[in-house]
Structures are given as structure tokens and as C-alpha cells.
């Protein structure tokens with residue numbers, strides 16, 4: 001099996017010979033998660049149906065309240081299930097207040113435009129959390145707004161949005177709350193007993209460390225039951241997907257069988273690590289090592305520590321002309337570490353993730369590779385263009 005790289009003494013590789021992914025997904029998975037996919041199942045196989053049921057139950061438990069919430073899985077990447085959530089929960093005559101501070105909030109607005117759902121946009125800069133007080137005023141002023149949609153960790157910058165405060169305001173006004181928790185779910189607490197929401201979506205391949213290919217929606221059962229006929233789409237209709245799956249445990253269309261087997265194994269590992277507390281604890285430690293190490297090398301983070309989610313960190317691009325991002329990226333890749341370009345509109349930046357099957361030694365390995373590379377590139381000052 002090819003490793004994509006010419007292994008040499010200075011190259012660090014994962015146990016399966018791949019570079020480490022310091023990205024927000026696809027991300028590095030454990031050897032056992034990959035191993036779990038080495039089986040073929042028919043979609044009607046009782047054993048497969050049982051695994052599917054178990055995965056859904058564990059995801060509901062993870063959201064806190066199996067008496068009120070249900071799990072609807074959906075084929076595809078995370079974007080598919082975000083679009084499915086908006087299309088299923090927001091009626092065609094509904095109106096969504098979308099709280100935007102990055103690309104994923106903007107994507108929800110684009111989805112609503114494509115689907116023909118009315119929106120009211122509330123945007124803050126990429127390094128500023130969404131504003132629950134402005135939401136409060138907007139909901140008081142506009143009775144047509146039926147739903148509020150927000151992103152938990154906006155992966156564009158790595159900022160943690162105040163989802164609890166947004167939920168309180170939304171519930172007080174009696175509107176439905178829809179959360180894109182794609183990059184935070186499983187590592188940042190989100191408990192249905194404490195945070196009121198109609199639906200939250202995430203995917204198999206972020207903090208739960210499965211493989212890409214599956215999204216899921218955790219929905220308040222009594223709200224989902226009233227969404228029949230809302231969806232503009234057959235494939236993305238979560239009501240239909242749920243009702244059909246409840247009948248016989250089968251998927252409406254070909255299930256991502258291998259991805260579900262991997263996800264079941266990933267959930268075993270998640271539970272063994274201590275659930276949200278354990279997984280979140282490892283990622284916080286990864287994030288701390290990364291931020292401290294990069295700051296020691298002279299890099300500056302976009303966000304102050306208080307706003308930083310332990311998921312992905314945005315660093316300002318150094319102003320030194322000897323620092324060329326492409327060369328930096330390729331140099332790190334050659335040493336076994338894949339990082340991520342920036343997605344900000346406000347500043348030149350790049351990002352390094354802290355999630356996936358990575359721990360302290362991988363974080364330190366990546367920092368050593370950065371230091372080595374800076375000296376090879378002759379970069380002495382990592383201060384950014386924009387302070």
C-alpha cells in the first residue's frame with residue numbers, strides 16, 4: 001500500500017503509513033476504525049440493521065435525552081444534512097434568522113436562497129461571536145421569523161459561538177432552534193436537557209472520529225413528527241428518512257454500510273475515552289500544546305483564548321516574505337503533517353486542526369516540524385501582516 005510519501009527518518013506517519021491530518025475533516029482515524037470497514041453487508045442483513053440501530057441509539061444518548069429526541073442518519077457529507085435540516089424543519093412559508101460569523105453560516109443562507117426559504121441575516125465579523133442580544137431584539141421586532149439557525153463552532157475561524165444563550169433567547173420567543181454543530185459535536189458539550197433545540201446536525205467524521213460519508217440529525221421527536229411535506233427534496237427529507245427507517249430499520253436508499261461499521265467502532269472508542277468529557281479533554285490539551293508552541297515560535301492566533309474552540313486554530317500569516325504558505329504547506333506535508341489553508345475574509349491566515357486521532361506527541365511532532373521548516377525557509381519573524 002502506498003504511503004503517498006517517501007518515508008525517511010524525518011517523516012512522521014500514522015500507524016497505517018499516512019500523513020497525519022491536522023484538518024477539520026476528513027481527519028485521522030484510528031487503525032481499528034479503518035479495519036472495521038473490511039466487511040461487506042447487504043442493506044437488509046439483520047446484523048447490519050442491528051448495528052445501525054445501535055449507532056442511532058448511541059447518538060441520541062450523546063445528545064442527552066432519549067425520551068424527547070431521535071436520530072435520523074443521512075448519506076453524504078455534513079453539508080447534505082445541514083441542507084436536509086433546513087429544508088425539513090423550516091416550512092415553505094417559514095422564515096429563518098441565520099446567525100452568521102463565517103463560511104458555514106453563509107452556506108446556510110445560500111441553501112435557504114436555493115430552497116426558497118425566507119431569511120433574515122444577522123452577521124458579525126469572523127472573529128466576533130454571534131450576538132444573542134441582537135437576536136432578542138430581532139425576534140421581538142419580526143413575528144414572521146419561525147426559526148433561528150446558528151453554527152456551534154464556526155470552523156472558518158475556530159470560534160465558539162454562545163449556543164446556550166442563543167437557545168435561551170430563541171426558546172423565550174417560542175421559535176424553533178436549528179444548530180449546525182458539525183465540527184463541535186462530541187467534543188463540546190451540547191445536552192438537550194440543558195440547551196433547547198429542535199434539531200442539531202453533525203457528521204461521522206469530525207469529533208466522533210469515524211470516516212466521512214454520513215451525517216446525522218438529532219431532532220426533537222414531536223417537532224420532527226410535524227414536518228411531513230415541508231421538504232423541497234426527496235433525498236434530503238429527514239421526516240421521510242425517519243418514518244421509513246422506523247418501519248423496518250432499513251435505509252430508503254443504499255446505506256453507506258462501510259462507513260456505518262467504522263462509525264460503530266469509532267463510537268466504541270469515543271465511549272472508552274470517556275465520552276464528551278474525555279474527547280473534549282484530549283482536544284483541549286492538543287489545542288493548548290499547539291497554541292503555546294506556535295506562539296513560542298512567534299505566530300499569532302486570530303482569536304483570544306476565551307473565544308477559541310478546541311477544534312481548529314487560525315494563525316495569522318507571517319509578514320516575512322520568506323514565509324510562503326505553499327512552501328510551508330508542502331514542507332509540512334513532506335514531514336508527514338497536513339494542515340489547512342485559511343478561509344477568512346478579514347485576514348491572511350492558515351489553520352491547524354486539533355481533532356482526530358491525534359494526541360500530545362503528534363502535536364509536539366508537528367511543532368518540531370514547523371520549527372525545522374522555518375529555519376530551512378530562513379524565516380526569523382512570524383509576526384503577521386495585520387496585527
Ligand SMILES: Cc1ncc(COP(=O)(O)O)c(C=O)c1O
Nearest residue numbers: 024077078079104155180182183
Ligand atoms: C460547521 C460546519 N458546518 C458544515 C460543514 C460542512 O461539512 P462537509 O464539508 O462534510 O460537507 C463543515 C465542514 O467542515 C463545518 O465545519
